[in-house]
Every structure is written in structure tokens, then in C-alpha cells.
Amino acid sequence: MSQRFFSTKSPGQFVDVKEAVLRSLPADNGLYMPEKISPLGDEFWKNWRDYSFAELGFHIARQVFQDSVPADEMERIVNEVVTFEAPVVSVKEQEHVLELFHGPTLAFKDFGARFMARLMGYLTRNDDGLLTVLVATSGDTGGAVASAFHGVPGTRVVILYPKGKVSGLQEKQLTTLGQNITAIEIDGTFDDCQRLVKSAFLDREMSEKLNLTSANSINISRLVPQSFYYFEAARQLPEGVEPVFVIPSGNFGNLTAGLLAEIMGLPVKHFVAATNINDVVPAYLADGSYTPRPSVQTISNAMDVGAPSNFARMQNIFGDQWEKMKERIAGYAYNDEITRDTIRRIQKETGYVLEPHGAVGWLAAEQWRKNCPEDHTVVLETAHPSKFLDVMEEELGEGSVDIPERLACLADQEKVAYEMKPEEEVFHAWLRDFSE
Numbered sequence: 001m002s003q004r005f006f007s008t009k010s011p012g013q014f015v016d017v018k019e020a021v022l023r024s025l026p027a028d029n030g031l032y033m034p035e036k037i038s039p040l041g042d043e044f045w046k047n048w049r050d051y052s053f054a055e056l057g058f059h060i061a062r063q064v065f066q067d068s069v070p071a072d073e074m075e076r077i078v079n080e081v082v083t084f085e086a087p088v089v090s091v092k093e094q095e096h097v098l099e100l101f102h103g104p105t106l107a108f109k110d111f112g113a114r115f116m117a118r119l120m121g122y123l124t125r126n127d128d129g130l131l132t133v134l135v136a137t138s139g140d141t142g143g144a145v146a147s148a149f150h151g152v153p154g155t156r157v158v159i160l161y162p163k164g165k166v167s168g169l170q171e172k173q174l175t176t177l178g179q180n181i182t183a184i185e186i187d188g189t190f191d192d193c194q195r196l197v198k199s200a201f202l203d204r205e206m207s208e209k210l211n212l213t214s215a216n217s218i219n220i221s222r223l224v225p226q227s228f229y230y231f232e233a234a235r236q237l238p239e240g241v242e243p244v245f246v247i248p249s250g251n252f253g254n255l256t257a258g259l260l261a262e263i264m265g266l267p268v269k270h271f272v273a274a275t276n277i278n279d280v281v282p283a284y285l286a287d288g289s290y291t292p293r294p295s296v297q298t299i300s301n302a303m304d305v306g307a308p309s310n311f312a313r314m315q316n317i318f319g320d321q322w323e324k325m326k327e328r329i330a331g332y333a334y335n336d337e338i339t340r341d342t343i344r345r346i347q348k349e350t351g352y353v354l355e356p357h358g359a360v361g362w363l364a365a366e367q368w369r370k371n372c373p374e375d376h377t378v379v380l381e382t383a384h385p386s387k388f389l390d391v392m393e394e395e396l397g398e399g400s401v402d403i404p405e406r407l408a409c410l411a412d413q414e415k416v417a418y419e420m421k422p423e424e425e426v427f428h429a430w431l432r433d434f435s436e
């Protein structure tokens with residue numbers, strides 16, 4: 001049986017996998033969800049603790065996509081995606097961290113971006129012409145998407161980023177790959193970049209000619225592989241332990257992937273949503289009123305989100321019932337000051353180096369443990385500390401963080417990017433030239 005997908009705004013209408021993945025965002029501005037996800041079967045549960053990370057991933061991906069993607073193709077895709085580990089580190093006896101930063105660009109976004117790239121490659125294998133992926137980035141997403149699509153046949157990527165507003169090494173992640181990856185440095189803001197990308201999609205002729213698609217984080221194919229590591233984490237804990245997952249959150253993709261894992265049968269004691277002062281979801285969990293607002297800048301900037309895009313999926317999963325959501329998810333928020341204190345305190349107490357997003361998660365885990373000290377808490381550590389070197393060195397001193405070779409080596413590589421004013425006509429003319 002094939003899986004079908006519906007928009008959260010039109011639950012009775014379905015599209016196939018190709019439409020859901022390549023269109024990314026339904027025309028009604030909802031979000032795509034799989035029609036049916038059922039718990040994994042007995043055969044899986046008999047063996048799951050002995051499966052490799054990639055084997056777990058294969059069974060989970062099959063459960064979601066079913067026969068929409070043939071088993072042998074899905075196996076190949078997952079094997080190409082899951083080539084690095086997601087280790088659970090026990091910082092204290094029952095206080096664990098799930099390290100999601102061992103991929104090529106040192107953030108959990110590698111899982112989603114790599115899976116999406118390969119799935120798109122498969123879905124367009126018989127199409128004429130190249131698939132053009134347009135993406136606007138303010139940091140982590142662009143690097144993960146560029147690395148994921150690099151060298152994938154039949155695809156090319158155009159990345160727009162705001163000049164002077166991404167860190168030096170982040171910029172190198174976007175601008176040094178070459179081949180099918182092209183970077184455009186926009187003399188403007190991240191919002192300008194997003195506006196330009198949107199304008200290209202709205203131009204139907206352009207969109208069709210270039211076979212445009214988007215790689216933003218609401219794509220359903222980025223979510224599914226994020227479920228893999230919830231199983232992988234649970235497998236590393238002692239048998240019978242039901243973990244409390246603590247998830248530093250911005251757009252709530254990671255948390256939604258955890259909910260999908262639970263629907264597929266993974267035993268989870270509870271979910272804890274941890275945010276910085278952009279606390280729209282913790283506030284909703286507290287009193288049932290959802291009030292999106294402009295985001296505020298913090299040191300955990302990948303979570304500076306004022307209108308979390310996956311909230312619609314969370315609501316769909318809980319049937320739009322606040323009481324049900326707050327029964328399963330606790331929500332806590334923290335400011336930069338206490339986050340900085342926590343980075344210093346935990347390093348001193350345990351030697352473990354948390355980066356700002358992980359530190360927000362750690363605080364929430366401590367809060368949870370006040371009432372349930374016997375639980376095993378697993379904080380998702382979403383990126384490597386070296387990606388936030390400024391903050392880390394302010395708190396822990398210069399040289400306190402090792403920079404992994406794959407990031408450090410970028411420093412000497414040559415940046416290649418087009419420079420452009422943030423004007424639609426200029427960008428569209430460039431795209432037309434590019435497509436010739």
C-alpha cells in the first residue's frame with residue numbers, strides 16, 4: 001500500500017509522496033501529514049534493540065512511506081543518510097545527552113536534509129531537466145542543505161544568505177562546495193532573502209521552467225528521519241527504561257518527530273519542550289492561548305522563532321485539544337543569562353560542554369527532575385559547541401572548544417558567491433540566465 005498525505009487545513013484531500021515532498025507547502029498554507037501511521041509490528045519489537053541505527057531508520061521510514069518508495073530504494077537511501085552515530089552520553093547517572101552533531105555540518109539538520117535530498121533525487125529520477133532547490137538561510141539550514149545535495153544527480157541548489165549576517169565558518173559551509181551548489185550573497189537581511197525566494201515561486205513560468213522546489217524545514221521528508229534517533233536513543237538506555245525526552249525547540253520539527261516516534265510505538269515517559277525567551281509554545285501549554293509574535297534575538301539563535309511552523313502538526317496530532325497536548329508535553333523557557341550560567345556550571349561540575357541550545361534543554365531537564373528525580377532524562381544536543389564559538393569562549397575561555405577538522409579546514413578554502421542587491425528584478429534576471 002502507498003502512503004497518502006493531507007494538508008492540515010484540508011484533512012479530506014490527499015496527494016501522493018511526490019507532490020508532498022516536491023511541493024513542500026500545500027497551496028492552502030497548511031502542512032502535509034501522512035494519512036496513516038500505525039505502530040510498528042511484533043517482528044520489529046522482537047529485534048529492535050539489536051538493529052543498527054540504519055536498520056532502525058529503514059523500518060521507521062518504511063512504516064511512514066510504505067510502498068510509496070520501494071523497499072530496496074528506501075534501504076539504499078537510509079544507508080546513505082545514516083552514516084554517522086547519535087550517541088547517548090550519560091553526563092550524570094540518569095541525566096543523558098543525545099548528541100546529534102556528528103554529521104557533516106555538525107547539527108541535527110544533517111539527518112533531515114540528507115534524507116530529503118536523496119528522496120527528491122529518487123522521486124525525480126525519470127523527470128526531464130534538473131530539479132532546482134531554492135533556499136534562504138540565516139545559518140544552519142543552508143549548510144546542511146548544501147552539503148546534503150552536493151553531488152546528488154539531477155539536482156542543483158541555489159542558496160540565498162544575508163551579507164555579513166552569518167558567521168565566517170557558516171558562510172564557508174555555503175560557499176566552498178562548488179559543483180551543483182551556488183551561493184548568492186544578498187546585500188540585505190534574512191527577510192529579504194526569504195522574500196526573493198518566495199517571489200520566484202510565485203512566478204509560475206519561472207517556477208515551472210526551473211522545476212523549482214523548496215528545502216525549508218516544514219518539508220515532511222525532513223521530519224521523518226528525525227524520528228530515527230528517538231529509537232536509537234531509547235535503544236542505548238538500559239532495557240525497560242522509558243525516557244523523558246527534552247527537546248530544545250524553535251520550529252518544533254524535532255519535537256513533532258518525537259511524537260511520530262511515539263505513534264509508531266516507542267515507549268516514551270514524557271516530552272519536555274525547552275525554549276529560550278521565544279516561549280510561544282510553553283505559554284500555550286500553560287494556559288491554552290496561542291499567541292505568535294515577532295521573534296527576539298538570543299544566544300540560542302536557531303530557536304529564535306516567534307511563530308513555530310510545526311505547531312499546526314502538533315495540533316493535528318492531538319486533535320486540536322489543548323488538554324491532550326499538555327498531558328504529554330511539558331514546556332519551560334529560559335533567558336540568556338541563566339543559559340550562560342548553565343554552560344559554565346555544567347562544565348565545572350561534570351566536564352561536559354553544552355552549547356547554548358543544549359544548555360536550554362539541560363535547564364528544562366533539571367526542572368523536570370525536581371518532581372520526578374527517578375526518571376531518565378535525555379536532552380537532545382542539537383549542534384556542536386564549535387558552531388557557537390563566540391558564546392562558548394566568552395563563558396569558558398579561549399581554546400575551550402575543539403573545532404572538528406571538517407569545520408576547521410573550511411577556513412582556508414576560497415569563498416565563491418554572487419553578490420546581489422535585494423531586488424526581485426535582479427534576482428529573476430539572474431535565475432533566467434542561470435537556467436539557460
Ligand SMILES: *Cc1c(COP(=O)(O)O)cnc(C)c1O
Binds near residue numbers: 107251255303
Ligand atoms: C534548527 C535548530 C533547532 C530548532 O529545532 P526545531 O526542530 O526547529 O525545533 C535547535 N537547535 C539547533 C542547533 C538548530 O539548528
